[in-house]
Amino acid sequence: MLLRFHAAGRDDIHHTPQETFYRKGGCIYMDSKNIIRLENISVSFDDQSVLQNLDLQISDGEFVTLLGPSGCGKTTTLRIIGGFLKPDSGSVFFDDQLVTDLPPHKRPVNTIFQRYALFPHLNVFDNVAFGMQVRKMKKEEIRERVEEMLRLVNLTGFEKRSVNTLSGGQQQRVAIARALAIHPRVLLLDEPLAALDLKLRKDMQAELKNIQKRLGITFIYVTHDQEEALSMSDTVVVMDSGKIQQIGTPQDIYNEPTNAFVADFIGESNILDGVMLSDYLVEFFGRKFSCLDSGFEPNEPVDVVIRPEDIDIVEPIKGDLVGTVTSVTFKGVHYETIVDFKGFKWMIQTTDFYDVDRTIGIKLNPEDIHIMKKSEYSGMFGDYSSYSEEFDEMADPEAALTGEEAEER
Amino acid sequence: MKTLSRIYTALIFLFLYSPIAVLVVFSFNNSRNRVKWNGFTLKWYADLFENELILESLKVTLTVAILAAVISTVIGTLAAIGIHGMNRKLRQTFLAVNNIPMVNPEIVTGISMMLMFVFVFRMTGLLRPGFFTLLLAHITFCIPYVVLQVMPKLRQMNRHLYEAAVDLGCPPVSAFFKVVLPEIFPGVLTGALMAFTMSLDDFVISYFNAGSTAQTLPVTVYSMTKKPMTPEINALSTLMFLAVLLLLILVNVAQIRDASKKGRKI
Ligand SMILES: Nc1ncnc2c1ncn2[C@@H]1O[C@H](COP(=O)(O)OP(=O)(O)OP(=O)(O)O)[C@@H](O)[C@H]1O
Ligand SMILES: [Mg+2]
Numbered sequence A: 001m002l003l004r005f006h007a008a009g010r011d012d013i014h015h016t017p018q019e020t021f022y023r024k025g026g027c028i029y030m031d032s033k034n035i036i037r038l039e040n041i042s043v044s045f046d047d048q049s050v051l052q053n054l055d056l057q058i059s060d061g062e063f064v065t066l067l068g069p070s071g072c073g074k075t076t077t078l079r080i081i082g083g084f085l086k087p088d089s090g091s092v093f094f095d096d097q098l099v100t101d102l103p104p105h106k107r108p109v110n111t112i113f114q115r116y117a118l119f120p121h122l123n124v125f126d127n128v129a130f131g132m133q134v135r136k137m138k139k140e141e142i143r144e145r146v147e148e149m150l151r152l153v154n155l156t157g158f159e160k161r162s163v164n165t166l167s168g169g170q171q172q173r174v175a176i177a178r179a180l181a182i183h184p185r186v187l188l189l190d191e192p193l194a195a196l197d198l199k200l201r202k203d204m205q206a207e208l209k210n211i212q213k214r215l216g217i218t219f220i221y222v223t224h225d226q227e228e229a230l231s232m233s234d235t236v237v238v239m240d241s242g243k244i245q246q247i248g249t250p251q252d253i254y255n256e257p258t259n260a261f262v263a264d265f266i267g268e269s270n271i272l273d274g275v276m277l278s279d280y281l282v283e284f285f286g287r288k289f290s291c292l293d294s295g296f297e298p299n300e301p302v303d304v305v306i307r308p309e310d311i312d313i314v315e316p317i318k319g320d321l322v323g324t325v326t327s328v329t330f331k332g333v334h335y336e337t338i339v340d341f342k343g344f345k346w347m348i349q350t351t352d353f354y355d356v357d358r359t360i361g362i363k364l365n366p367e368d369i370h371i372m373k374k375s376e377y378s379g380m381f382g383d384y385s386s387y388s389e390e391f392d393e394m395a396d397p398e399a400a401l402t403g404e405e406a407e408e409r
Numbered sequence B: 001m002k003t004l005s006r007i008y009t010a011l012i013f014l015f016l017y018s019p020i021a022v023l024v025v026f027s028f029n030n031s032r033n034r035v036k037w038n039g040f041t042l043k044w045y046a047d048l049f050e051n052e053l054i055l056e057s058l059k060v061t062l063t064v065a066i067l068a069a070v071i072s073t074v075i076g077t078l079a080a081i082g083i084h085g086m087n088r089k090l091r092q093t094f095l096a097v098n099n100i101p102m103v104n105p106e107i108v109t110g111i112s113m114m115l116m117f118v119f120v121f122r123m124t125g126l127l128r129p130g131f132f133t134l135l136l137a138h139i140t141f142c143i144p145y146v147v148l149q150v151m152p153k154l155r156q157m158n159r160h161l162y163e164a165a166v167d168l169g170c171p172p173v174s175a176f177f178k179v180v181l182p183e184i185f186p187g188v189l190t191g192a193l194m195a196f197t198m199s200l201d202d203f204v205i206s207y208f209n210a211g212s213t214a215q216t217l218p219v220t221v222y223s224m225t226k227k228p229m230t231p232e233i234n235a236l237s238t239l240m241f242l243a244v245l246l247l248l249i250l251v252n253v254a255q256i257r258d259a260s261k262k263g264r265k266i
Helices: A004-007 A011-015 A074-082 A126-136 A139-152 A166-178 A200-215 A226-232 A250-255 A260-265 A389-395 A397-408 B002-027 B043-048 B052-084 B088-103 B105-123 B131-156 B162-166 B172-199 B204-209 B217-224 B231-266
Strands: A023-024 A028-031 A034-045 A048-059 A063-067 A091-093 A109-112 A186-190 A218-223 A235-240 A245-249 A270-278 A281-284 A287-290 A299-308 A313-314 A319-330 A335-341 A344-350 A359-363 A370-373
Touching: A034 A074, A034 A218, A048 A074, A048 A218, A048 A235, A048 A245, A063 A074, A063 A226, A063 A287, A074 A109, A074 A186, A074 A218, A074 B204, A091 A397, A091 B172, A109 A166, A109 B162, A126 A139, A139 A166, A166 A200, A200 A218, A218 A226, A218 B162, A226 A250, A235 A250, A245 A250, A245 A260, A260 A270, A260 A299, A260 A370, A270 A344, A344 A370, A359 B052, B043 B231, B052 B088, B052 B131, B052 B172, B052 B217, B105 B131, B105 B204, B131 B172, B131 B204, B172 B231, B204 B217, B217 B231
Parallel strands: A063 A218, A063 A235, A109 A186, A186 A218
Antiparallel strands: A023 A028, A034 A048, A034 A091, A235 A245, A270 A281, A270 A299, A281 A287, A299 A370, A313 A359, A319 A335, A319 A359, A335 A344
16 A cells, blocks of 8 residues: 555656656655745745745755754744745745645645644544545545554554543654645654654654655655754755755755854854965964865955864874863763863864863864855854853753743643 | 631522522412412413413514524624634734623613614614614624633634644635534533523613514513513513523533533643
8 A cells, every 4th residue: 555655656757757866865866856946935024034035945755854943934934835824925836836825725735733733622543534534535445544554653553542642752643644644745844853752752753754765755844953954854954044054965064064053053163263375275273274175265264164073182292283171071972172272262072081271282184174154153153162061051952942841741 | 717708608699599589489479469478379370371472572582592692603703713813912902892892881782772773774774673673782792702702712722723624635614614613612602602691681782672573571571560560570580580590500511511621631
C-alpha cells in the first residue's frame, strides 16, 4: 500500500526523462523543479514589518528547515505557504502555478500545528480519517489507510482511544498520521517537537526523517533549534527579523556562514575584525594569515570567523597568537576554554586541559579561517568577553522553552 | 457564629420565597378567599385549562419563546464568532455594546422598541404592532445572552482547530459544522435555554410591543389583576414559576456537566 502510493506520487519522474534527477542520502532530487516558490513576499502586522521581500524556492522531495530566533517570521512564512495568511505583496507559486489567492482547503499542502490541533470530540480513528471522509473516499479504503498510517507512526491499536487521553508524543503522532493520510505533496511542520522532552524529541526527529525519506514528500520544517535543523535537513534557511540570511546545506551553513548573525546562531564562533589585504591574505590582530577566501576588494574590512573546535593549542613560542586562559569549563567531550588575546576573548574547544592563568599559543591553518563580508550584524556577535555559564543558559532558547512548557502543564 | 450565619441564611430564603410559597398554597385553596384556608382543590387548575384567553396567550408565549430562542441562538452564535475573530480593541467595544441591553432598564428597552415599531409602521405601513413585532423584540433582547454564553467557549477552543479542518480539505462552512460547532455546543445549548427562559419570563417588553392581537401569558395575568381577581391567577402563576424553575435547573445541570467534562480532560 505504502509502496503503491510512493510510486503513484512520483509518476511525474518517470514521464519526464528530460528532467535530470539524482539520488542523495535516499531522497530524490530534481534539478530545476520547484514545488513551491515564494516571490518577493512582504507582510506586516499593525505597521510592523514581519517579512520583507522574501524569496524562497523549495525543490520537490526536499527536507527544508526554516531556522531562526523567536519572532523572526518562521510561522508567518509557513502560514503563507499553507494559505492561512495572505501576503501584503508578492506571489506564491505551487508547481509554477500562481496560488496566492487559493484558499487553504484547495492547496495540496498539509500542516502539523505546534499544539497538534487534534479534534477533541473525535477518537484517534476519526481524527486520522477526517481528511479522507471530507474527500468522500470509500469506507473500506479509509479503514485500510488509517491502519496503514497508524502503523507508520507506531500507534497500531489506538483506533478507539479518545485523543484527550494520549500523551504529548502520541498526540503528535496522530497529527502526523492525520496529515499524511491524504497524501499531501508538501507537509508543513511548525516546531512539531517543541513540547516533547529531550529523549522523545531525539526519537521523533529520527522517525520524522525516516518517514520523509520513505514517502519522498517535501517537508518544510520550522524550528529554532539549530542542532535539530542541522541533523535533519537537506536545506537550511536561516532567517532573522523577517529576512532570509542564508540558504544552504547544513555543511554550507556551518562552514561558510554569510554573515556574523549566521555564524553566531549556528554553533559557537569567534568573530574578529580583519582586513583583506589581497586574495588569500587576511590581517587581524596585527598579523597576516593566509586563508582560502578571495574575491574581496584590496584592503576591504571583513569579519573573520574562527570556530572554537578548529583552533590548535601549541607552545607559546610556536603560536601565531599568544594569550592567557581566563576560564575553563568541562563539557564532557571537551573543555570549553576562554582565552584572552590582548583584551579580546576567544572560545576554544580542546580535549586537553589548560588551567586558568596559563599562557598558551594558538596555531591557525588557512582552512580554519573563514572570511565574511561586513554586514549590519558586524560587531554584534562573536566576542566572549562577557561570557559566563549563567548567560549561556539564559540565551539558550531550549532552556527557556522547557520552562514555559513546564508552566503550561 | 455558625448557627448565627445559618439563621441569617434561612431568614433570607424565607423572605425570598415566602411570597411564592403563599402563592402556591393558595392556588390549591377551595375558596375565593385570599386569607382563609378552606380545604384542598384542583378546581382552579381545571378552570385554567378551560379559559380561552389563557390558552390563547399560552400558545403565543410558547410560540414566541421557541422561535425567539432558535433565531436568537443562530444570530447570537454567528455574532459571537464574528466578535471572536476581531482584534482586541474592536472585540472589547462590541462586547461592551452587547452588554448594554442587559443592564439597560427593561422599560427603556421596551418603550424604545415600541416607539421604533410605531414609527416604522407610520412611515411605511410595515410592522403593525402584533405577533411579529413581539417576536422581533424578544429576539433582540435574547441575542446578548446567547453571545455571552458562546464567547467563553470560543475562547477556550484551540484556535488552530478550524484551521486544521480547512487544512485537511474541509470547505469553511462544513469545517464550522464538523469541528467548531461540536466544540462550542455546550455554550450554544445553554444560550438557547437561557433565551427561551428569558422570553418566557418577560413582561415589560412584551407589554409594550405585543399590540392588542398577541398577548403573552404574563401580560394576560397582569390584565386579569385589573378585574376582580380569581385564584386562577395563583394557579397560573404557580405553573409559570415551576416552568421557569425547571428551565433554570436544566441550564445549571448542563453547565455543571460541561464543567465536569472539562475537568476530566485535564
Ligand atoms: N496575527 C498577528 N498579529 C500581530 N502580530 C503578529 C501576528 N502574527 C505574528 N505577529 C508578529 O509577527 C512576528 C513574527 O511572528 P512569527 O509567529 O512568524 O514568528 P516565529 O518566527 O514563528 O517565532 P516563534 O519561534 O516564537 O514561533 C512577531 O513579532 C509576532 O509578534
Ligand atoms: Mg512560530
